[in-house]
Amino acid sequence: MISTAKAARPSGRARRVALMGVAALALAAGVPSLANAASYPRNETLYTGGTQWGNIAGFNPMVGGAHATGLIGLVNETLFRYDPLKDTYLPWLAEKGEWTADNVYTLTIRKGVKWSDGSAFTAADVKWNLDLGQYDTIPFHNLYTGIKSVEASGNTVTVTFDGTPKYQEWQNQIWNIPMSKPSVWKGHENAKDLASWSPDNPIGTGPYVLDKAGYDPTTRVVYKKRDNWWAVDAGLQPSPAPKYIIDLVNSSNNTALGLVLTGQEDLNNNYLPGVSKLIAGGYGLQTYYPQPPYMLAANTAWLVPNTTKAPMNDVNFRKALAASINVDQIVSVDYGDMVAKANSTGLLPIWDKWVDKDAVAKYGFKYDPAAAKKILTDAGYKLGADGMFTQPDGSPINLKVAVPNGWSDWMQAIQMISADAKAAGINITPDYPDYNAWQQARNSGTFDLVIDNSAQMSDTPFTYYQYMYTLPILQNQTNFNFQRFEDKDAWDLVQKLDSTKKDDTAGMQAILTQLETKSMQDLPEIPLWYNGVWSQAGTTTWTNWPSSTTADNYIPAMWNGYLQMTGIDVITHVKPAGK
Amino acid sequence: MLRYFSRKLITYLLTFVVAVTIDWAIPRFMPGNPVDSLVSRIAMQPEAAQALTSFYMKAFALDQPIWQQYLNFWGALLQGDLGRSIMLFPTPVTVLIGRAIPYTLSLLLPAILLSYWAGNRTGALAARRKLLDNTVLPIGYVLTATPYMWLGILLAWLLASTLRWFPMAFGYDPSLQMEWSWTFIGSLAFHWFLPFASLFIVAFGGWAIGMRNMIIYELESDYAHYLEALGAPTRLVRRYAYGNARLPQITGLALQLGAVVGGALVTEIVFSYPGLGWLVLGAIQNLDYFLIQGIFLFIIVGILLANLVVDIVYVFVDPRTRLSMQGSGA
Numbered sequence: 060m061i062s063t064a065k066a067a068r069p070s071g072r073a074r075r076v077a078l079m080g081v082a083a084l085a086l087a088a089g090v091p092s093l094a095n096a097a098s099y100p101r102n103e104t105l106y107t108g109g110t111q112w113g114n115i116a117g118f119n120p121m122v123g124g125a126h127a128t129g130l131i132g133l134v135n136e137t138l139f140r141y142d143p144l145k146d147t148y149l150p151w152l153a154e155k156g157e158w159t160a161d162n163v164y165t166l167t168i169r170k171g172v173k174w175s176d177g178s179a180f181t182a183a184d185v186k187w188n189l190d191l192g193q194y195d196t197i198p199f200h201n202l203y204t205g206i207k208s209v210e211a212s213g214n215t216v217t218v219t220f221d222g223t224p225k226y227q228e229w230q231n232q233i234w235n236i237p238m239s240k241p242s243v244w245k246g247h248e249n250a251k252d253l254a255s256w257s258p259d260n261p262i263g264t265g266p267y268v269l270d271k272a273g274y275d276p277t278t279r280v281v282y283k284k285r286d287n288w289w290a291v292d293a294g295l296q297p298s299p300a301p302k303y304i305i306d307l308v309n310s311s312n313n314t315a316l317g318l319v320l321t322g323q324e325d326l327n328n329n330y331l332p333g334v335s336k337l338i339a340g341g342y343g344l345q346t347y348y349p350q351p352p353y354m355l356a357a358n359t360a361w362l363v364p365n366t367t368k369a370p371m372n373d374v375n376f377r378k379a380l381a382a383s384i385n386v387d388q389i390v391s392v393d394y395g396d397m398v399a400k401a402n403s404t405g406l407l408p409i410w411d412k413w414v415d416k417d418a419v420a421k422y423g424f425k426y427d428p429a430a431a432k433k434i435l436t437d438a439g440y441k442l443g444a445d446g447m448f449t450q451p452d453g454s455p456i457n458l459k460v461a462v463p464n465g466w467s468d469w470m471q472a473i474q475m476i477s478a479d480a481k482a483a484g485i486n487i488t489p490d491y492p493d494y495n496a497w498q499q500a501r502n503s504g505t506f507d508l509v510i511d512n513s514a515q516m517s518d519t520p521f522t523y524y525q526y527m528y529t530l531p532i533l534q535n536q537t538n539f540n541f542q543r544f545e546d547k548d549a550w551d552l553v554q555k556l557d558s559t560k561k562d563d564t565a566g567m568q569a570i571l572t573q574l575e576t577k578s579m580q581d582l583p584e585i586p587l588w589y590n591g592v593w594s595q596a597g598t599t600t601w602t603n604w605p606s607s608t609t610a611d612n613y614i615p616a617m618w619n620g621y622l623q624m625t626g627i628d629v630i631t632h633v634k635p636a637g638k
Numbered sequence: 639m640l641r642y643f644s645r646k647l648i649t650y651l652l653t654f655v656v657a658v659t660i661d662w663a664i665p666r667f668m669p670g671n672p673v674d675s676l677v678s679r680i681a682m683q684p685e686a687a688q689a690l691t692s693f694y695m696k697a698f699a700l701d702q703p704i705w706q707q708y709l710n711f712w713g714a715l716l717q718g719d720l721g722r723s724i725m726l727f728p729t730p731v732t733v734l735i736g737r738a739i740p741y742t743l744s745l746l747l748p749a750i751l752l753s754y755w756a757g758n759r760t761g762a763l764a765a766r767r768k769l770l771d772n773t774v775l776p777i778g779y780v781l782t783a784t785p786y787m788w789l790g791i792l793l794a795w796l797l798a799s800t801l802r803w804f805p806m807a808f809g810y811d812p813s814l815q816m817e818w819s820w821t822f823i824g825s826l827a828f829h830w831f832l833p834f835a836s837l838f839i840v841a842f843g844g845w846a847i848g849m850r851n852m853i854i855y856e857l858e859s860d861y862a863h864y865l866e867a868l869g870a871p872t873r874l875v876r877r878y879a880y881g882n883a884r885l886p887q888i889t890g891l892a893l894q895l896g897a898v899v900g901g902a903l904v905t906e907i908v909f910s911y912p913g914l915g916w917l918v919l920g921a922i923q924n925l926d927y928f929l930i931q932g933i934f935l936f937i938i939v940g941i942l943l944a945n946l947v948v949d950i951v952y953v954f955v956d957p958r959t960r961l962s963m964q965g966s967g968a
Contacts (some may be wrong), residue, residue, distance in 0.1 A: 097815045104813065114734065116726045232717030253694060255728045272815060276726075277737060277912035279812045300958070307812055310910035310919075314807040317799055345748045495670030495925045502674055530770040537677045 099273070099281070102635055105301035105601060107617045108285075108318065109328030109593065112309045115276040117257025120237035121197060126257075127269075127280040128306040130477020133630070134175075134263035134282070135237040138166065138185065140623050141518045143409045144612050148230075148518070151290075151623075152180065152238055152264060158560065162220040164229065171572060172289040174240050175268045180289075182211035187241045187425060189218065196254035199232045225557045227521040234518070234623055236263060250386065253254075264289065266299055268632070273305070281305050299631045301601070306617060319344065322599040326629070328616050330593045335395045343598040347615060348607045351396035354591025355614060358512045359405045359523075360469075361584040362460070362476065365506050370450050371458075375438035377582040381424040382431040383483035384476055386587050389578035395469045398588045404575045405586025408522045415572040422579035431483040448484045454610045458487045460508040463494040471509050472587075504534050504543050511541055512590050515620065519561070524553045524574050527583055549574065592616045604636040646949055651941050652670070657942075661934040662711055665927045666704070672724045672925040698724060698928070711931075720935065721928035727922065731932035735916060739936075741809055742913035744830060746902050749837035757845025758887060764846065765853035774846055777935030781843025790836040790908035797832060804832045807910035826866055832910045837901055841894070848890060852883035852884065885956055892948040895941050 110128040119126050120135045131137070138153040150156070155167040172180035192203025207219045247256045261269055266288040273281030282304040290296040306345035307324060309315055316331050318324040320342050331337075335353055338344050346353040362384070364371035370379065386400045399408075403423030406414050436442065441450035449455050460476060462469035473489040480487040487508065492500065500506040514526035528549040529539035536543065556570045594615040596604040605613040605625075611632055613625035622630075673694045690810030698721075699710055714721060718797040720731035764774035798806035805811065811825040824927050856862060856879035865875050910916065914933050921929035953959050 097817060097819065098813045098821070099815065101813060106812075113924070114726050114729075114917070116729070127710065195686060196693055199688055199690070202685045250693070251697075254690060255697075272817075275816065277916075278808055278810075289678075305812060307808075310916065314910050317806050468814070493669070494923060495668065495672075495675065498675060498678065499670040502678065535674065535691070537674060537691070580753070610872070 066513045099303045099305065101600060103302040105218070105304045105326070105633065106307060106318075106324045107304065107326045107328075108307040108309055108315060109326075110617050110619065111280075111306060115274075115280055115308065117276075118255075118259075118261040119257045120239060120256070120261070121191065121253050122255070126571075126619075128617050128619070129267075129280065129282060129304060129622065130261065131237045132265065132627050133267040133304065134261050134269060134581065135239055136263060136265045137237060137623045139234040140625070140627070141234045142625050143516055143518070143614065144625070146409070146412075146518070148234065151234075152185075153233075156233060158226075159217075160351045162222065162223070162224055164220075166216040166218070166233075168214045168216060169289070169293070171292065172264050173287065174262050174264055175285055176240070176262050178240075180238070180264050182214050182216045184238065184241055185212040185216045186617055188236060188238050189216070191248075191253065194250040194253050196250045199228075199236060202228050202232055213601065215423040223558045224559045227502065227519045227557045230561045231518055231522065235620065240357055246339045266290070266627075267304060270303070270388050273303075277308065279305050279307050296628070298632045300629065300633060302349075302634055304630070319595050319597060322597050325597050325601050326604075326615060326617065326634075327537065327595045327597075328593050328618055329595075330591075331595060332467065333395060334595055337595075345598055345604050345606065347592070347594060347598045347605060352399040352589075352591065353397050354593055356399065356408050356516070356589035357592040357616075357618075358515050358590050359401050359407060360472075360510055360512045360587050360590050361405060362587055363501075363509050363511045363542045363584045365504055365508070366542050366583060367504060368507060369454075370440075370456060371507065371523065373438065374581055375434055376440075377585065378424065379431040379434040379438075380480065380485060381582055381585045382427045383485060384479045384585070385426045387426065389472050389475050390588055393475060394466060396590070398591055401586035401588050403579050403586065405578070405584070406520055406523060406575070407516055407589060409516055410523070413520050413571050415568075415575050418572060418576045418579065422576055422580070424579070424585075428479070428483040431485075435484065442484055446484055447481075447486045448528075456568050458485075458507040459490040460487050460510070461490040461492055461497055461500065461506055462510050463497045464491040465494070473510065501541050502537060504532075504536065504541075509541070510587075511584075513541070515536065516624075521553065521556050524549075524556065524578075527578060528553050528574075542583050544581070546577070546581065546583070549577050549581075552577075592618075592621075598636060600636050602636045603632055605629055605632075642953075646760075646946070650946060651724060654938065654942060657938045658715070659708075661931050661938060662708060665922075665925065665930040668922075668925060670925050672927060673698070675924055676724060676727070694727070697727070698722075700927075713923075715935075720932040722910060723921075723929045725924035725929070726925040726926075731928050734929060734965050735914070735932055735936055738912060738914045738917045738933075741911055742902060742906070742915065745834050745905070745911070745913065746898065749834055749841060749902070750891075750898055753838045753841035754845055754887075754891060757842040758849045758884060760842075761846035761849025762853050762876070762883070765850045766857060771850065774850065778843040778847040778850070781840055782847060784840050784843070786836060786840050787904040787908055789840055790833065790905045793836050794908055805829050806832075809912045829909075829911070833902075833905045833911050835899065836905050836908075840901065841898055844894070845887065845890075848887055849883060852886060853879050856880075856883050885952075888948060888952055888955065892945045895944050899937055899941065 072386045107128070115127045116125045117127065117294065118130055120131050136152055138151060139156065140149040140151045142149060152169055153166045154169045157165060159165040166185065168182045174180055178635065186209050189209045191197050192199050192206070192625055194200065202225060205221055205225060207221045208215045242306060243258045243260070243262050252598055266285060267282035268285045270281040270283040273279070284299060284302045288298070291298045307318070309329065312329055312331060315324070315327055315329045319327045322343070334346065338346060347355050364377055364380070366372050390396060390400050391396055402414060403419050404414055435448050440448040442448055447456065462473055470491055477487045477489045497509065501509050503509065514523050526539050528544070530545065530547065530550045532543050532545060552574050553569055556567065559570065560568045592614055596615060598604070605611045605615045611631070613628040614621055615629050616626055673691055676694060678689050699707060702710070722728050722730050723734055726734065760774060764770045794806050797804045805828060808827050808829060809826065810822065814822050815823055816822065857875070862875050862879060865878065902913070903918060906913045906915035907919050914936070918930065918933045919932065
């Protein structure tokens with residue numbers, strides 16, 4: 060009896076084995092479709108990173124800065140491109156563009172360009188895209204309000220302006236406005252959707268198309284090379300070697316650094332401290348310059364004083380402050396020579412030809428703490444027993460300079476700035492609020508001093524001075540003139556510059572000399588150094604990265620707005636490392 | 639029984655209303671304006687910036703008085719609408735949470751259940767066994783005092799960055815295509831392991847110590863001595879001790895849930911693991927009111943539900959609860 064009972068009940072172990080067998084069978088039967096891995100072949104895939112933080116918003120190219128990295132440039136192209144290092148416009152979807160009258164711009168649209176759905180790219184498509192400017196949520200809406208008509212016929216598009224066009228802005232926009240296939244937007248052509256809707260299936264004229272199966276908004280966007288890209292047929296570009304481009308979402312600089320060092324990311328555009336040491340460290344990393352400053356200059360970092368508050372409203376105080384800061388020390392100690400010191404105008408190296416050297420020699424500022432003290436003393440500031448100046452009316456100076464918490468290079472910089480200022484008798488303390496608090500203080504004008512770098516490189520110094528002098532001052536400044544500096548004459552000059560043709564070099568120079576002189580005399584903001592086009596390229600899978608030492612002088616960045624400069628040339632010129 | 643549960647339910651409902659109100663209010667007390675960030679990022683002419691600002695303020699109903707916003711919030715919530723994300727406008731918050739939930743749950747559930755099971759077993763074994771106790775006790779104390787995030791960073795540094803045994807970021811290998819292949823599932827598991835391990839290890843330490851102490855206490859109690867005096871086998875005595883010792887542990891489980899969820903949030907950030915914690919970091923950085931409140935709402939509901947489950951389980955594992963209910967005539 061006992062033995063049969065035992066036999067009828069399998070032992071614990073036997074039962075467990077049987078269960079596992081059944082489970083395995085069920086798994087095998089239930090999911091027969093489980094095939095072997097399909098991965099993007101490493102030697103055909105270019106991994107990029109450093110632009111996208113957080114979830115990817117989608118594929119609406121009309122919302123600047125809020126779409127997947129690479130959408131403009133890889134998928135949606137522009138009429139022209141711009142090479143900042145050579146200062147030339149590169150005809151792209153448009154073969155030609157010229158002012159046929161003072162207020163008429165005529166575009167010749169390139170023949171043989173095809174959308175990724177196979178249909179022809181036409182002058183009517185260009186007109187449709189330009190006419191989107193009528194909606195007030197489109198970034199170039201303001202410019203569009205000065206346009207009387209846009210007409211398409213044959214392969215030309217004629218843009219007629221009301222009165223004198225804003226030449227500089229127009230010239231800037233025609234290499235920045237993305238061309239979308241109109242049919243994609245059917246039913247969504249309204250102000251609301253243009254600012255918020257994201258097409259599932261973006262159609263462009265570019266060398267890549269979205270690989271929908273690989274898209275994961277939390278992790279990556281995948282682009283797949285398309286056949287028959289027009290620029291190859293036209294002999295303008297070599298066919299890009301990477302079959303896939305995968306842009307990875309960033310979550311931290313540590314992770315990014317890890318991915319770069321292990322060769323999992325080919326082109327990284329994060330600011331990574333100490334890269335100068337890593338280049339020499341045998342990690343197969345490359346930067347644009349093999350020696351300092353390693354990176355091309357992307358924008359100017361300024362010390363922005365709130366000119367509505369005392370003593371920042373006093374030009375003498377601003378001049379003394381500028382003379383008190385040892386920027387060379389910030390460049391070498393904080394940045395390890397990864398950036399270069401800005402000149403007194405703050406104009407980027409690409410605009411060097413516009414800098415009036417005589418004016419800089421005459422009005423420029425330099426590090427000189429003794430001179431800083433003298434300026435303050437002469438202006439009636441009193442040096443107290445504690446070695447700190449008080450304002451002419453006797454009230455103490457106790458200022459804060461703020462940068463967002465976590466921006467380590469800037470945090471270090473304002474520590475050095477505060478120390479320098481204190482050495483010259485100006486009491487400034489560093490402050491690290493959270494990014495949103497910092498931004499709100501900057502935009503609403505409640506700050507004393509902040510570091511900011513909002514004006515990016517472009518085809519014209521107009522954008523730089525537009526940033527500096529735009530009027531009127533609103534309750535909330537979202538993009539320009541955070542220092543809230545009111546100078547009607549300077550703003551008139553900026554607008555006059557806007558209405559000067561790009562080929563009127565002498566006219567532009569005359570205005571720019573005045574603006575440069577004004578900005579150095581008044582110092583509405585204090586230029587410190589040039590933030591770089593942070594770019595670390597790995598050479599384990601792809602080589603032939605842009606470099607100052609070769610003929611490939613392109614800008615190695617996937618940042619928004621950079622692919623339509625020479626970023627796309629980087630993609631078309633990389634070569635497999637052949638390992 | 640009914641009275642017991644109805645009283646519990648009312649408590650939970652009140653907690654829910656208060657917690658959700660705090661959840662709604664906190665992001666709005668943070669300095670800054672979410673629409674500002676959005677518009678600043680788009681970088682455009684002042685006129686267009688103003689148009690876009692007012693468009694977004696209207697779209698998010700942030701131009702309405704604050705009490706109206708609060709009422710709107712409850713109105714929408716009761717219809718299951720958590721609003722739309724600001725930083726990823728116009729993606730609905732529910733979609734974003736839906737994407738992140740599988741990652742977070744796949745960390746949390748195994749970490750909580752396995753650490754509870756393994757920790758209690760190990761603690762019970764260690765009690766009154768000199769050699770084991772001498773190792774489990776100090777290790778347990780160190781582990782349970784370790785912040786989740788710190789252990790995560792340590793594991794990432796040692797096993798991912800230095801030894802390169804495990805990946806240091808993402809939910810799966812980004813070179814793979816997303817499909818139900820063994821390789822892809824393997825990659826998911828491979829990337830899951832370190833964040834899971836850092837949660838598991840810390841929680842494990844806590845349970846082990848708790849159980850070890852409880853068992854020692856129980857073994858010293860009168861009923862245990864009485865059983866021993868009767869000559870009952872050690873195994874039996876220990877089983878009774880275990881049954882009694884796990885009651886406070888179950889209460890502890892309910893209390894621990896919040897800490898583990900918080901730990902999971904920071905652990906995900908360490909490993910760039912695309913779950914709720916990683917999502918909430920971006921939401922806070924962008925002052926995304928709706929996403930922040932959506933995620934925390936989810937966490938609140940999750941913790942309340944888990945507590946409810948623990949309450950129910952308690953009725954079954956502790957006969958005294960049932961007896962007291964019968965006694966009160968419910």
